[in-house]
Amino acid sequence: MTIRQRDSTSQGRCAFEVELAEIEAQGLLRKTKLIDGAIGPRVSLDGRETVLLCTNDYLGLANHPSVKQAAREALEKYGAGAGASRLVSGTLPPHAKLEAALARFKGTEAALVFGSGYLANLGIVSALETQGDVIYSDELNHASIVDACRLSRATTKVFRHADTDALEAMLANDLAYGRRLIATDGIFSMDGDIAPLPKLAALAAEYDCCLMVDDAHATGVIGPGGKGTAAHFGLGGSIDIQMGTLSKALGSYGAFVAGSRDLVDFLVNRARSFIFTTALPPASAAAAFEALNIIEREPERSERLWQNASLLKDGLVSGGFDAGASETFIIPVIIGDARQCVRMAEALLEEGVFAQAIRPPSVPEGTSRLRVVPTSEHLPSDIGFAIEAFKRAGKRCGIV
Ligand SMILES: Cc1ncc(COP(=O)(O)O)c(C=O)c1O
Structure with missing residues (x-):
C-alpha cells in the first residue's frame, strides 16, 4: 500500500500518525x-x-551592533515589509543599494536580490532551462538546486560528486539539447569540500554550457575579501552565474545572483520566484549591505x-x-x-x-x-x- 493510499483510507485524508510513526521508526x-x-x-x-x-552565521554578523542598527534605520524609514513584488510596486532604495554593492563585491556587471537562496535557485534554473534543455547537476548539490531542476522540466543528468571526468563523458555525448547548464555548489553544504571550479569552467567553455555556482556557504568567507569560490580560484567574472545567500555569513536573510547585465534583465523577466513574490524586507537588505561593509573592513x-x-x-x-x-x-x-x-x-x-x-x-x-x-x-x-x-x-x- 502506498503512503497516499493509506492517507485516504485507513487514516483519513488529513491524518499523519502512520507516516510519522514510520519516519520515527x-x-x-x-x-x-x-x-x-x-x-x-x-x-x-x-x-x-x-x-x-x-x-551558518559564520561571522557572527546576525547580532553585530551596526548590522542591527542598519536594519533598525531601514525599518523606521521604509517599514516592515516591501509591500509587493518589485515589478508591481517598485524597488526600494535598500534593494538598489544592495544590488550595486553586490555587483561591485563580485566584480560583475549586475546583481539581483531574491527572497531566499531556495527561491533564487528555483528562479534562476527554471528561467534558464526548459523542456529540450539539459542540466548537469553534481549529486551532492543542495536540495534547492534539485528541486529547481525538477521544476524546470529540462532533462537533468546527475554526475558523481566532483567527478569532472564523468561530467565530461556526459557532455561529449549530449549534443542534441538546447541550452546546457552545469550547476554546482561552491562549498558543499553538508560535506564542506570545494567544487572543482577551474575544471568545471574549462568544460563549460569547451562544451558551450552555462556554469552556475551556488555560493550560499562561500559568500563572505572564502576567496580574497570573501568574494566566493570563483575568486578563490582566480576565476572572477568568468563564471556565468554566481548565486549567493545573504542568510549565512552575511547574517541577514535573502539571496542574490551576480552576473552580466543581460542575465539580470532576463531573470527580472523570466524568474518566477522573483516576479511572483513579495520583495525582500528592506531591513534585511540594509542589514546585508552593512554586513558586506564589515566583511570588507574586517x-x-x-x-x-x-x-x-x-x-x-x-x-x-x-x-x-x-x-x-x-x-x-x-x-x-x-x-x-x-x-x-x-x-x-x-x-x-x-x-x-x-x-x-x-x-x-x-x-x-x-x-x-x-x-x-x-x-x-x-x-x-x-x-x-x-x-x-x-x-x-x-x-x-x-x-x-
Ligand atoms: C548550498 C545551498 N544553497 C541554497 C540554500 C538555500 O538558502 P536559503 O536558506 O537562503 O533559502 C542553502 C541553505 O542552506 C544551501 O546550503
Missing part, C-alpha cells in the same frame, strides 16, 4: 529546538548554556573562522572521528547510522554542545553525520570544550 523524525535567546557562539537551551556548533573575522575550523577539525580527527572530505569550516563528523547519529547528538547536548544530526534525505543513506561548524566568534576555550565533549560523548555512544 527509521530514526529520521525531525524536531526543532527552542533556543532561549539570540544566536551566538553559546546559546541557552532549556535554561542551560551550550556551545553552538550548527549555525578580514580578521574570516581568518578567525578558518583558525577555529582547523583547531576543531584537528581535535576531532585526533580524537578518532571521521571528518569526511572537509576542506573548509563545514566539518561533517560522519557517524553512518541515523539512529546512532541522533544518539550522538543527544549525548553531545548532555555534554553542553549543540551540533545537529543530519540524516537522509539531506545526505545519502548510511552517511548520517553531525554537521559541525564553528564561527569566528567562538573562543579557543569553546573549541577545546567542544573537542573534549565530543570525545566523552563518542565514548559513551561507542563511536570512538
Whole structure:
C-alpha cells in the first residue's frame, strides 16, 4: 500500500500518525529546538548554556551592533515589509543599494536580490532551462538546486560528486539539447569540500554550457575579501552565474545572483520566484549591505573562522572521528547510522554542545553525520570544550 493510499483510507485524508510513526521508526523524525535567546557562539537551551556548533552565521554578523542598527534605520524609514513584488510596486532604495554593492563585491556587471537562496535557485534554473534543455547537476548539490531542476522540466543528468571526468563523458555525448547548464555548489553544504571550479569552467567553455555556482556557504568567507569560490580560484567574472545567500555569513536573510547585465534583465523577466513574490524586507537588505561593509573592513573575522575550523577539525580527527572530505569550516563528523547519529547528538547536548544530526534525505543513506561548524566568534576555550565533549560523548555512544 502506498503512503497516499493509506492517507485516504485507513487514516483519513488529513491524518499523519502512520507516516510519522514510520519516519520515527527509521530514526529520521525531525524536531526543532527552542533556543532561549539570540544566536551566538553559546546559546541557552532549556535554561542551560551550550556551545553552538550548527549555525551558518559564520561571522557572527546576525547580532553585530551596526548590522542591527542598519536594519533598525531601514525599518523606521521604509517599514516592515516591501509591500509587493518589485515589478508591481517598485524597488526600494535598500534593494538598489544592495544590488550595486553586490555587483561591485563580485566584480560583475549586475546583481539581483531574491527572497531566499531556495527561491533564487528555483528562479534562476527554471528561467534558464526548459523542456529540450539539459542540466548537469553534481549529486551532492543542495536540495534547492534539485528541486529547481525538477521544476524546470529540462532533462537533468546527475554526475558523481566532483567527478569532472564523468561530467565530461556526459557532455561529449549530449549534443542534441538546447541550452546546457552545469550547476554546482561552491562549498558543499553538508560535506564542506570545494567544487572543482577551474575544471568545471574549462568544460563549460569547451562544451558551450552555462556554469552556475551556488555560493550560499562561500559568500563572505572564502576567496580574497570573501568574494566566493570563483575568486578563490582566480576565476572572477568568468563564471556565468554566481548565486549567493545573504542568510549565512552575511547574517541577514535573502539571496542574490551576480552576473552580466543581460542575465539580470532576463531573470527580472523570466524568474518566477522573483516576479511572483513579495520583495525582500528592506531591513534585511540594509542589514546585508552593512554586513558586506564589515566583511570588507574586517578580514580578521574570516581568518578567525578558518583558525577555529582547523583547531576543531584537528581535535576531532585526533580524537578518532571521521571528518569526511572537509576542506573548509563545514566539518561533517560522519557517524553512518541515523539512529546512532541522533544518539550522538543527544549525548553531545548532555555534554553542553549543540551540533545537529543530519540524516537522509539531506545526505545519502548510511552517511548520517553531525554537521559541525564553528564561527569566528567562538573562543579557543569553546573549541577545546567542544573537542573534549565530543570525545566523552563518542565514548559513551561507542563511536570512538
Ligand atoms: C548550498 C545551498 N544553497 C541554497 C540554500 C538555500 O538558502 P536559503 O536558506 O537562503 O533559502 C542553502 C541553505 O542552506 C544551501 O546550503
